[in-house]
Amino acid sequence: MNVDLPSWVADLALPANVRDDADAMRYALALARANVRAGSGGPFAAMVVHDATQRIVSVGVNLVTTEQCSVLHAEIVAIIRASHAMQSWDLHANGATTLFTTAEPCAMCMGAIPWSGVRRVVIGARDQDVRSIGFDEGAKPEQWVKDLRGRGIDVVRDVLRDEAKQVLEQYVSGGGLIYNAVPPSSNIST
């Protein structure tokens, strides 16, 4: 099982390896920005990186609107593509890996993290940054950082948060679709 990336991803000429967390997040933000510019999905990108070698195992961008599929958030696309590349449902199969994401995972993507085998999550924008542009991120456990750490998964937040927020704002000012499936009247945001 795999999911294709938009053809413009090749034009970004991403390197084989990243230098550090900020470097990885810069590439992820470039992907998110390009996704907004190309109109190929929501303002989100993600990446799976092999910790020991800093090699980029996979990248993902949000493809909900172009692929007409609500589950294709950037994190899910990155996990699917990393699994395909490694031919394993466990992204720890070749040693520890990190999931980079330009915005705090929604309830679905948060739930996907322990199943995936990644041992670290590095995050740009905060949950409230995403909700403030209108996305209903779902009901998350209040103690999600503690919950993930209790499962042996470390969490790093606010990496290039301001730049990550800018991508969200670009999406809104460009008229990007806020693809909530639940009518706003019954929508609760906390």
Added chain:
Amino acid sequence: MNVDLPSWVADLALPANVRDDADAMRYALALARANVRAGSGGPFAAMVVHDATQRIVSVGVNLVTTEQCSVLHAEIVAIIRASHAMQSWDLHANGATTLFTTAEPCAMCMGAIPWSGVRRVVIGARDQDVRSIGFDEGAKPEQWVKDLRGRGIDVVRDVLRDEAKQVLEQYVSGGGLIYNAVPPSSNIST
């Protein structure tokens, strides 16, 4: 984007329509049981049904181990296939739909429900039934039923729960893989 079902699904000769919730759950349980028997994934199946016509829009079975992809839980497979069939990220595009699932959704699948557009969820086994065979279902919001209802999504539980539990037990007694990616030592189950 689509995901293929195992070839044995065709042999089950599912009808075009279901009669009621119990009827739909019986077919979902037949799928889950066949998935265990065929060794094609975890002991779970799901279905998307169009409420007004009771037509089966899609079915899904857990394909984590055969497709080597941690996100391919039965509910996610059913949502992907329903989106593909309807060519819409919103499964409410042609009127209300219901997600049937043989076991309470894990944290990931719970988070996928509001994005999907389904307006009802009908569930067989309970969360504790799934945890009791060893799966780490993740950290869910305590008030998840209330959270979904607050988003306009109704929840029906314990439909053929005993039969659903039997499928879980068959999986364990047959030596089915418990595909938690997090080492049991750091695993917390609540």
